[in-house]
Amino acid sequence: TATPKTARINDQLITLRPKETVLQAALRSGIDFPNSCRVGGCATCKCRLVEGEVKELTETGYLLSAQELAQGYILACQSVPKTHVRIDVELAKHAARRTVAGRVVARHAVTHDITRLAVQLDEPLDYRAGQFTELAFEQLPGVVRSYSFATPADGSGVVGFYIRKVPGGQLSSFVHDHDVRGLSVRLRGPAGDFWLRDGDAPLVLIAGGSGLPPILAMLQQAASVGDTRPVTLLFGAREERDLYALDQIEALQATWRGSFRFVPVLSEASSNASWTGKRGRVVDELPALLPPNAHAYLCGPPAMVDAAVTVLMANGISQEHVHFDRFTTRA
Template sequence: MFSLFTRHRPTTALINGVSVGVDPKETLLQAALRHGIDFPHSCRVGGCASCKCKLVSGSVRELTETGYILSDEELDAGYILACQSVPRGDVHIEVDLARQPSRRQVRGKVVAQDRLTHDITRLVIQLEKSLAYRAGQYADLSLDSLPQLRRSFSFASPAQPDAQVSFFVRRVPGGVFTGVVNDRPLLGHGVTVEGPLGDFHLRSADAPLLLIAGGSGLAPLLAMLQGAMANGASRPATLLFGARQARDLYALGDISAIATQWHGSFSFVPVLSEAAADAAWQGERGLVTAQIPALLPPGAHAYLCGPPAMIDSAITLLREAGVPREHIHADRFTTLQDVLPTSA
C-alpha cells in the first residue's frame, strides 16, 4: 500500500568499526564529536585537512571544494574532509585517531585593547605560561565575563619570549563576544587561550610569496611576515590587502616596518572594493583578487586568509595561472552566531 508519509532510515557512519548515527544535514565530523569520538580536527571549515579520512564505502556530499587541500594521490585513494562531508547514505570511513593535534589551555589577562578601525580591535593578552605555536595558526578564546562563549581567532603576531599574544577581533553584527571586545574596557580581565589550532603556517621555501588578506584575515599573514622577517627571510614578497573603504585599512605602521626591514623585495598593495565613497583614494579599486594576474610572480607560493568567497575566487585564479595545488595555502574566516544559554 502506498503512503504519502515515508520514514527515512537513519544514516549510519562506521568510523574505524564504531557505528555512529548521523542526523540529516550533519557532517561526519559533527556526528563523530557528538558521539564522543576524539576525531582529529581543527578549523572545521575545510581549510586545514586535520580531519581528512578515507571513505572506504558509500558516498558523501561535499560542502566545499577540497581539491586544493588534498593531494591528487589522496583524492584518488578516496580521502575526504570529515568537516565538509555530509553522508548521502550509510558510509564506512577510516581515520588515524592519533593525529589529533596537541593543544592546551593557558590562562592570561588583557594588557592592551587598541581600536584599529571602527570595527576591529587588537586584543593583547599576557599569558601565565608560554604557548608554542606557528605564526598563522589560531586559538580559541573565552573571557571570564563570558565563560559560556568560545570564539576562534588567529594569532596576530609570532610567538614571543615574554608570552604575550595578540589577536584582531572584528565586531560581528549581533555578536556578543566580539561586541564586548570592541565596546567594553577589558584591561585586567581574565582570558583563557586554548591552542594552537590549524595547519595554516609558512612553509620553508625560497619561492616568491603572494599573500592575500581580506578584512581581519590580515592577522595571520602579518604574524607570518613578522616571524619570517625575524628569521632573516629574503624571498620576494607581495602582500595584497582587500578592504571596503579607506577607513577599513589598518596595521599600516606594522606593514611599513616590514617593508623597511624585509631582507628581499617587498610590495604592499591595498585594494578598496567600495572606493566610490573615497574620492581622494589614489590606490587600487575593485576586488582584491582581480590583482592576482598582474602581480603573481613566476613560481610563487600563495597564502590566503579572508572570507570564503574571496578565498574561492583567489584559488580559481591561481589554479588558472598554473600555481600547483600544493603551493596554495588558505584559511577561511567564518562567522559563528553567539547563542547564550537560557536560564531554566
C-alpha cells in the same frame, strides 16, 4: 529500530547518529579529530576512508589532489557515512591543542570597528604564526569564538588578537564596547593548518579585512629567521579608514631581506577622493602581480578566498601551493 551504524576511527570504535558527519561523530565521541572551518573549506579534516561508503555534502574535489582522491581521501566535515566506515587519520598534528587561562592586559582601537587585545597567558602556548585559537571570556559564558594569533609565538606568554566588531556579535561587541582590560579569558588552541611552509618560491599573500593579522604574523616570523623569498602582499579593505597595521607592514618592508611589494586595494574608495592607490576587488589585481610559480597564502572572507583560489589556479599555480584560512564570521 535498526542497530546504529558504527565507525572505526584509527583504533577507536564509535557509534553514528543519523545524518551525522564523520567529524561530528568523532568530536562527540571525544576524539580530538583535526578540524578548522567545518564547512569544507580548509582540508584540515582530511582523512582516508579505508572501508565503507560516505555521502559527500559538498563538492570537495578541489581541496584534494587527484592522487588523494584516488587513495580514498575525504573531508570528515563533509562526509556522512552510508555504511559502517573505517577511517585513518593523522591525529598527532593536533596534539598540541590545549586550554590556557589568561588576562587581557591591553586594548587599543585600531580602526572604527577593529580592536586589538593583548592577553597575558598563565603559561606560554606554542603555536605557528598563522594559526588560530578559540577565545572565551569568563564574563560571557558559553560564547566561544576563533581568532588568529596576531604575533609569532615568542615564549613570553603574551598573545595578541585583532577583533572586528560583527553586527550582533556577542564577543566582538563586548570587546568593542567595554574596557575589557583585566578580565579573565580562556584560550583553546592552537588550531588550523595555515602557516608558512619552507621553500624558495616567491610568496604571494592576500589578506581581506581582518584576515591581515595572521599573514603579518607569518611574515614577522619569517623575517626573524632571515627569509629572503620575494614577497607580494595584497591587502583588500573597504575604505581608507579600514586600513590598519600599516606601520607593521612598513617595518617588515624595511627589514625583509628579499624584495617586498605591498599593494593595498580599496573596494569602496570612490567616496574618498584622497586615495591614489588601487581600487576595486583585490583579486582583480592578482594576475598582473603574480610571479611565476608563486606559493600563495590567503586569509579573509570565504568569497574573497574562493575568488583568489580560482584566479591562482587559472594562472597555473598548483593547488598544493595554495594555502588559505577562510574564516566565517559567527555573531
